[in-house]
Amino acid sequence: MTRQFDAIIVGAGQAGPSLAGRLTASGMTVALIERHLVGGTCVNTGCMPTKTLVASAKVAAMARRAGDYGVTLAGDVSVDMRRVRARAETVSREARENNERWLEGMDRLTFLRGHARFLDARTLAVGDETLSAPLIFLNVGGRAIVPDMPGIGGVAVMTNTDIVALDVLPRHLVVIGGSYIGLEFAQMYRRFGAKVTVIEKGPRLVSREDEDVSSAIREILEAEDILVRTGAECIAFAAHADGVAVRVDCREGPPDIVGSHVLMAVGRRPNTDDLGLEAAGIETDGRGYIKVDARLQTNVTGIYALGDCNGRGAFTHTAYNDYEIVAATLLGDGTRSLDDRIPAYALYIDPPLGRVGMTETQARASGRPLLISTRPMSRVGRAKEKGETKGFMKLIADAQTRRILGASILGVEGDEAIHGILDVMAADLPYTIFERAVPIHPTVSELIPTLAGDLQPAT
Numbered sequence: 001m002t003r004q005f006d007a008i009i010v011g012a013g014q015a016g017p018s019l020a021g022r023l024t025a026s027g028m029t030v031a032l033i034e035r036h037l038v039g040g041t042c043v044n045t046g047c048m049p050t051k052t053l054v055a056s057a058k059v060a061a062m063a064r065r066a067g068d069y070g071v072t073l074a075g076d077v078s079v080d081m082r083r084v085r086a087r088a089e090t091v092s093r094e095a096r097e098n099n100e101r102w103l104e105g106m107d108r109l110t111f112l113r114g115h116a117r118f119l120d121a122r123t124l125a126v127g128d129e130t131l132s133a134p135l136i137f138l139n140v141g142g143r144a145i146v147p148d149m150p151g152i153g154g155v156a157v158m159t160n161t162d163i164v165a166l167d168v169l170p171r172h173l174v175v176i177g178g179s180y181i182g183l184e185f186a187q188m189y190r191r192f193g194a195k196v197t198v199i200e201k202g203p204r205l206v207s208r209e210d211e212d213v214s215s216a217i218r219e220i221l222e223a224e225d226i227l228v229r230t231g232a233e234c235i236a237f238a239a240h241a242d243g244v245a246v247r248v249d250c251r252e253g254p255p256d257i258v259g260s261h262v263l264m265a266v267g268r269r270p271n272t273d274d275l276g277l278e279a280a281g282i283e284t285d286g287r288g289y290i291k292v293d294a295r296l297q298t299n300v301t302g303i304y305a306l307g308d309c310n311g312r313g314a315f316t317h318t319a320y321n322d323y324e325i326v327a328a329t330l331l332g333d334g335t336r337s338l339d340d341r342i343p344a345y346a347l348y349i350d351p352p353l354g355r356v357g358m359t360e361t362q363a364r365a366s367g368r369p370l371l372i373s374t375r376p377m378s379r380v381g382r383a384k385e386k387g388e389t390k391g392f393m394k395l396i397a398d399a400q401t402r403r404i405l406g407a408s409i410l411g412v413e414g415d416e417a418i419h420g421i422l423d424v425m426a427a428d429l430p431y432t433i434f435e436r437a438v439p440i441h442p443t444v445s446e447l448i449p450t451l452a453g454d455l456q457p458a459t
Helices: 016-025 040-044 047-064 081-104 180-192 211-222 316-331 360-365 381-386 414-426 431-436 447-453
Strands: 002-004 007-010 030-034 109-113 116-120 123-126 129-132 135-138 142-144 172-176 195-199 227-229 236-240 243-247 256-259 261-264 268-270 303-305 344-347 353-357 370-376 392-398 404-410
Touching: 007 016, 016 030, 016 081, 016 316, 040 047, 040 081, 040 316, 047 081, 047 180, 081 109, 172 180, 172 243, 172 256, 180 195, 180 211, 180 344, 195 256, 211 227, 211 392, 211 404, 243 261, 344 414, 353 414, 360 370, 360 392, 360 404, 370 447, 392 447, 404 414, 414 431, 414 447, 431 447
Parallel strands: 002 129, 007 030, 007 135, 030 109, 135 303, 172 195, 172 261, 195 227
Antiparallel strands: 116 123, 123 129, 142 268, 236 243, 243 256, 344 353, 353 404, 370 392, 392 404
16 A cells, blocks of 8 residues: 655755755655665765864874974874774764654654655655655765776775775875865875875866866875875776775876775765666756756656755755755745855865855856956965965956855865855845955954955956
8 A cells, every 4th residue: 555645755865854844844744765874975974974084183283283383292193093983973973863863753754764766756665665745855865986997896995985984094095086075085094194195087186176276275285295196097906915006197106006095086976876767757867967947846747856966066055955945945935946056165175175156267268357366375364373374365256247256265264264255145245345344353254355355357
């Protein structure tokens, strides 16, 4: 017998539980299905454990710099990886268990564990049960890609899921992929005490960022003795007595790197390949992402896709915003949509990169008349006081409309300070609004009005 609900949610990531809470509060009966861990990537293998590990790595780095601040520590700094790992696991477990208690106590919610598959556009099978609803929401997330590179089948490699569970220190960690996830782990494990090499196929790190940002990030990492190999167009693997030999096709440097551990960080894919989407007639793109409109509805009326599986954002905050858009569409005034979302994110190396809106490259490609200003963090009082002056700020505006198009803050507290720019962009205010600001001193954010005041025509 098929169980009937007003709505079915597949996946308990960042959008699913909040949507369940909103729908049940409106009086709907809802089934929420999760086949693995409540909380999704963020809680279990992404944001929460990795940023907890980043924090431990930061403490280790600062302890080694204690003398710079006039602080004397007795003996060498050592890292207990089991305690580091236990701390990260505790943070994740507590968040997951809190979510589970919330869901299990939610009125009008049926919480099911299992693998959901479509039987048709209104019916799902979960184990021996079948469920049906006029509204179905997919919040199934994504997973790391392990590409079919030469020799990959004969060696052990880790993904982000594996490395957050690691409680030993690699002798030499080789990171394949010089983008956001890979670089966070690279710096983290270097600070824990491992030798680290980053291998990137492209000509530079974090290629979606501007070249000046990419170059500054590389300088920051290399200053911590992280070896960076770019232009590695022919990566291959082979077993070695000391671990894994990684073939690197670069113009300079040894052709092979031997690592004790290898982290594969070359991208992610959506968890959409085993949901039976074809039975429901749901369309996906060439990479498996579910196609959605500006309000997250698929090509099938009544079926929505939220979070990483729709290819419209790969962050916790974008997944949660997907929930907000869907809730407003179904239960609110219906005015919210993806078209309103300003892209914003952070790279959590140290110092972090805060990003919002267009890059300079994208802004120049748009053909608009531009205003640009930059300022090194070495001229930011707060950065000097903290002894953390690496990086720079950059602001880009439209010369005609006076609207901010984008910004990068690579520097101490850049992940927080960027919100001062994001808020002005979200309010659709001209950058001249900063003339009225009286920012707190001393902060990193107080330099944003100065940065706006320094805007000059792009050359």
